[in-house]
Amino acid sequence: MTVRGSEHDFIVIGAGSSGCVVANRLSAVGAGTVLLLEAGGTANSLLHKIPLAATKLWFNPKTSWSLWTDPEPGLDGRRLPVPRGKGLGGSSAINGTVYNRGSPSDYDQWSDLGLDGWDYASLLPYFRRIEDHWRGADAHHGSGGEAPVSPLRTPSRLTPYVLDAVRQMGWPVTDDLMGECPEGIGLSDLHVDRRGRRSSAYDAFIAPITSRDALEIQTGALVHRVLIEDGRAVGVEYSRDGARWIARARREVILSGGAIASPEILLRSGIGPTEELTSLGIATVHDLPGVGRNLTDQPGASFEVACKQPFTSTHDLRIDRFARAMVQWAAGRGGIGAGPPMVAVGSVRTRPECRTPDLRVTVTGATMASKVWWPGFGPPPPHRFMVSFAVAHPKSRGSITLASADPSTPPRIVYNVLTADADIVQIRRGYRSLRELIAKPALADIAGDIVRPATEPADERELDQYLRSVAGTTSHPMGSCKMGVGADAVVDGECRVRGLAGLRVVDASVFPTQISGNPHATAMMLGAKVCDMILGRPPLQAAA
Ligand SMILES: Cc1cc2nc3c(=O)[nH]c(=O)nc-3n(C[C@H](O)[C@H](O)[C@H](O)COP(=O)(O)OP(=O)(O)OC[C@H]3O[C@@H](n4cnc5c(N)ncnc54)[C@H](O)[C@@H]3O)c2cc1C
Known part of the structure; x- marks a missing residue:
């Protein structure tokens, strides 16, 4: 050669x-x-x-390295995708x-x-120096930097209800995750022009x-x-x-x-x-x-909730509405194409003694099954939203090792997700806290049955089984x-x-x-x- x-x-x-x-x-x-x-x-x-x-x-x-972990010991040997x-x-x-x-x-x-x-x-x-923030320059934001930071221009109709429930939990709601009060739940800005x-x-x-x-x-x-x-x-x-x-x-x-x-x-x-x-x-x-040691990613899991109102992506993804939204996006006028289907995100301290937020929360107005649909071809997909939670500062550590000296052979990756006791305790806490959030009065007219898991875990053993069967990571290695x-x-x-x-x-x-x-x-x-x-x-x- x-x-x-x-x-x-x-x-x-x-x-x-x-x-x-x-x-x-x-x-x-x-x-x-x-x-x-x-x-x-x-x-x-x-x-x-x-x-x-x-x-x-x-x-x-073609667009992602599409790697997989080795069997994860904390997930009953399940392998996780590593995009x-x-x-x-x-x-x-x-x-x-x-x-x-x-x-x-x-x-x-x-x-x-x-x-x-x-x-x-x-x-x-x-x-601040790298940003061109939509709010302009101040003590917390930068202006004139290379990276445009824009707001989510088409927030979900679920957002105000979820944020009210967050308040009822006693958690902070913030209108700026990079501002004076960066902790709590709100709408994140986007790296979008x-x-x-x-x-x-x-x-x-x-x-x-x-x-x-x-x-x-x-x-x-x-x-x-x-x-x-x-x-x-x-x-x-x-x-x-x-x-x-x-x-x-x-x-x-x-x-x-x-x-x-x-x-x-x-x-x-x-x-x-x-x-x-x-x-x-x-x-x-x-x-x-x-x-290759000290590898960490945040273990996370989710549950899905039936939505009593037509406020999820199912509404937006009907073919005629979706087509209009794409025209709107192509004309540079925002719409659902210009951001993820975010309802609310952020991090909170679930216990007052935490020095830093210990739980990441993401509520999405879509599920992984959401897709564009045509009226008249079967019933419309059900309205569902997804509540995801992740351990903000996991204790489990994994590793990257070589499978071979050949550069075309993918490395061996293992996160050891949920192998540290503290992480399973925290992910349980996340599940329970967010089930509590969904039951708050602010969501009474919004949140219906929990559809995944299909039956509520009866005890801690069943909850652990569920969490270990669905847990993944936030793709933040x-x-x-x-x-x-x-x-x-x-x-x-x-x-x-x-x-x-x-x-x-x-x-x-x-x-x-x-x-x-x-x-x-x-x-x-x-x-x-x-x-x-x-x-x-x-x-x-x-x-x-
Ligand atoms: C699915 C997904 C969703 C995410 N969502 C968010 C989000 O919404 N917000 C957020 O803040 N973060 C998000 N992240 C995480 C964030 O994007 C990453 O943490 C960040 O981009 C990492 O930057 P990096 O420079 O470390 O590595 P990367 O951006 O991954 O860059 C590494 C580069 O090195 C190249 N490379 C690798 N091997 C070789 C080689 N042998 N020779 C030459 N080139 C090589 C790769 O192709 C790649 O271009 C997400 C990540 C993923 C995967």
Whole structure:
């Protein structure tokens, strides 16, 4: 096979939420030349643009890596799907477009782990700088940044009822999950442009700068490994168009392959636990036991409720209404196409002693079975809505390991969902709290029978059986190349791989613990912050 070569100041692996921001900042005037390598394609189909269509992208191997976990021991051996975006924009090109940051206390916990400069007050200026928020600039929001943040323009008719029930639970209702009171339940903003199109990290950070001479983008470039010489990353080996390529980096290699692929690429490069590498016949370049460990995703489950009013997606998805909505979306005037079928989202503390929100809540005016329907062809689908809940800060930890040294073989993933006792206790608490919410007077004229589970679990054993039979994750994997100061940390507080020079990991794999919100904004913020470190700039002034 032919080997071809090129040389650049920086090589960025993966054009996802973090990688696009990194490639943008490092290719700015005077910074250096950048090669951005992305294994997937352009990810610019119509389905990518329509926020409502996101679910159609999750299990298509052209748009998603479509991975699966190994049998999950806490789920009676059931395997879980692991959708990850494949193509320019990465997971931000297929995600639910929900845009928020979680609770400030999530980040203060990072700082408490010894990570100076990762508290919320220090990160807020970076969150603000990347945003062009519909509310304009103020102490909590940014304006003029690359990422358009828009409101949900067509809220569900269920929303006011659910928010009243939230109040009756004694939980906070917020009209701004990134404002003065970011905790509680409300409507999240979206990473969608003002015309209602998805704005992936690629759309926001790379599409406007493709003419920069300093930036070269290659799609269809599957990175095999990072090349290390004398303890320093000097380049990468990848395949593209049937050829083998070597690209050399004069300054740094930045690995932004995401929480599944970044540890996978490190392991293939000989960076990881020696014993594991040896068993696969990979020579250890640098013994780093934490690579691929500490993997965490939020265990979640849901139940479905019959809706007494015609307020769910069943109303909107009748073919004539749906067709009108698509015309409305195409004209850039919002409508249901411009957002997910969100009724209410957020995170709450179910117990006063919690330091940070412990339960994620998502109410959706649709179920996974919702689809466009034609009147006259059988009865209309029933009106149902879905109540989902997830453990905000799970204790279970999983791992990414290699199944083979061959880069075309998918890695082995196991989340160990619900293996920690604390997580099963918390998910039960989530179920019970939300059953209580549905029974509140505010929903008396809305919520009918619970249709899934078909019968109410009679006791704790049956409830556990139900939860273990339906539980999945929120598709927010992180932590597999943990940032920290302990022996299990893979990168330091500047995202440098510990013990090596010229190599950083910059993506959700470095988040040391879960955040209680949705991680795409955090992944972009991370890219912006670490680039200041790479370029030797002083950090932005922390918020007061
Ligand atoms: C189905 C789904 C729904 C979600 N919904 C939301 C939501 O509504 N809101 C939210 O905030 N978050 C959501 N998320 C999570 C969020 O999108 C991710 O946490 C975030 O995008 C992760 O960013 P990243 O930079 O770490 O990785 P990614 O964005 O996944 O980027 C990694 C990139 O690396 C590329 N890559 C991987 N391996 C290689 C290789 N060997 N060579 C070259 N390139 C490679 C990938 O193709 C990809 O483009 C969702 C995620 C999924 C999967």
